[in-house]
Amino acid sequence: MRFGLVYTSLLALTLPLGLAAQSAQQLRKAADGITADVIRQRIGVIAHDSMGGRNTPSPGLEKTAAYLAGLYQKWGMKPAGENGTWYQRYPMVKKGVNQATAELEVTENGVVSRYPMGEFAYAFGGGSPAPISAPGILLGGAxxxxxxxxxxxTGQIVMVVMDAGKMIDGNRLVQAVARMQPAALIVLRNDAPEAFARGRAAQTSPRYQLEKAGSSTLPTILALHDQLFAGDPMAASRPNFADIRSSTTPVIMPFPPEVSVKITAVEEVFDRVMVPNVVGMIEGSDPVLKQEYVIYSAHMDHVGTVGDGVGGCSHRGDDDRSDM
Incomplete structure (x- = not known):
C-alpha cells in the first residue's frame, strides 16, 4: 500500500526520475540516478550568482521556485499548490520603527529630558502606534x-544595564525579559561605539517578516549607549551605572515615583509581498490511504546578497552547497 506523498521545495536536489517506480529493479534504477554529477548540476543552478543568494523575497527566489517546479513536472508529479499550480504563496511584510520620530522622554522631579534616536540610541522590535508609558524597573549587576x-x-518598562564584559549573559537576560510581555525594554550598553553602530545598522533596517494577525511577538526595544548621557545635567541625580555593573549581587530597582518614562516608537510598513512555496504531489494508489498525506519539506531560500548587490557578493549557501 502507498500513501499520498507531498514534496515541497528542495527535495529537487536528490529526487531522481521514475518516482512512480514500484518494483525492486525500478527502485534500484531510480536510486542509481542519484549521482555526484546530478547533485552538482542542481546545486550549480540554485547556488549560481544569477540567483542572488535567494533572499526572501527576491527575483532569485522566484527563479529558484520556477526551476523546482520544472523539475517536479519533469518527474511526473502533480501540482499541489493553489488553483492547480505548483505554487502556494504566503504573505510577508517589510516594516521597521521610524527612527526619525522615535524618542525616549524621561521626567525626573518635573524636569523633562528628551533623547531622540541617533548615533548612540536606536529603536527596534515591535513598535507601538501610541507612546508607551508604564511603571519602570531596572535590572543589572549580578x-x-x-x-x-x-x-x-508584564506591562512594565524594563531597563537592563548591560556590561560589555558579559554580553552573552546580558543578551540572554534581555531575550528572557522580552518573552515576559513587558510594555517596553530599554537596554543600556557600554560596548565599543563601533560595535554599537553595527548593531544599530543591523536592527534599524526595515526587514521582511511573515505577516500574521495580532501584535508583534517582540516588545518595543530601545538600545542606548552610555555616551548618550555624556555631559547630561541630570546624570548626578540618576543611579551610578558603573556601580550597578560592578555589583556582585543582583540589582532589581523599581523606578521611584518621581521618575516617569515615555517611549515613542512608531512602526511603519514599507512593503507587502506574496512569497512562493513549491508543492508537488505523488498520488497514492490505495483508494482509502490516498486521502492521507506524508509531507516532506525543506527551504529553498538563503540570506541574499551583501549590500543588496551594491559592491557586494551573493551568499550562495554554506560551503557553496546552496544551503540546503
Missing part, C-alpha cells in the same frame, strides 16, 4: 535568569 523566576514584568 542578576541571572534565576532571579527572574516568579517575577511578573
Amino acid at each position: 542578576i541571572t535568569l534565576a532571579d527572574l523566576d516568579g517575577r511578573d514584568l
Whole structure:
C-alpha cells in the first residue's frame, strides 16, 4: 500500500526520475540516478550568482521556485499548490520603527529630558502606534535568569544595564525579559561605539517578516549607549551605572515615583509581498490511504546578497552547497 506523498521545495536536489517506480529493479534504477554529477548540476543552478543568494523575497527566489517546479513536472508529479499550480504563496511584510520620530522622554522631579534616536540610541522590535508609558524597573549587576523566576514584568518598562564584559549573559537576560510581555525594554550598553553602530545598522533596517494577525511577538526595544548621557545635567541625580555593573549581587530597582518614562516608537510598513512555496504531489494508489498525506519539506531560500548587490557578493549557501 502507498500513501499520498507531498514534496515541497528542495527535495529537487536528490529526487531522481521514475518516482512512480514500484518494483525492486525500478527502485534500484531510480536510486542509481542519484549521482555526484546530478547533485552538482542542481546545486550549480540554485547556488549560481544569477540567483542572488535567494533572499526572501527576491527575483532569485522566484527563479529558484520556477526551476523546482520544472523539475517536479519533469518527474511526473502533480501540482499541489493553489488553483492547480505548483505554487502556494504566503504573505510577508517589510516594516521597521521610524527612527526619525522615535524618542525616549524621561521626567525626573518635573524636569523633562528628551533623547531622540541617533548615533548612540536606536529603536527596534515591535513598535507601538501610541507612546508607551508604564511603571519602570531596572535590572543589572549580578542578576541571572534565576532571579527572574516568579517575577511578573508584564506591562512594565524594563531597563537592563548591560556590561560589555558579559554580553552573552546580558543578551540572554534581555531575550528572557522580552518573552515576559513587558510594555517596553530599554537596554543600556557600554560596548565599543563601533560595535554599537553595527548593531544599530543591523536592527534599524526595515526587514521582511511573515505577516500574521495580532501584535508583534517582540516588545518595543530601545538600545542606548552610555555616551548618550555624556555631559547630561541630570546624570548626578540618576543611579551610578558603573556601580550597578560592578555589583556582585543582583540589582532589581523599581523606578521611584518621581521618575516617569515615555517611549515613542512608531512602526511603519514599507512593503507587502506574496512569497512562493513549491508543492508537488505523488498520488497514492490505495483508494482509502490516498486521502492521507506524508509531507516532506525543506527551504529553498538563503540570506541574499551583501549590500543588496551594491559592491557586494551573493551568499550562495554554506560551503557553496546552496544551503540546503
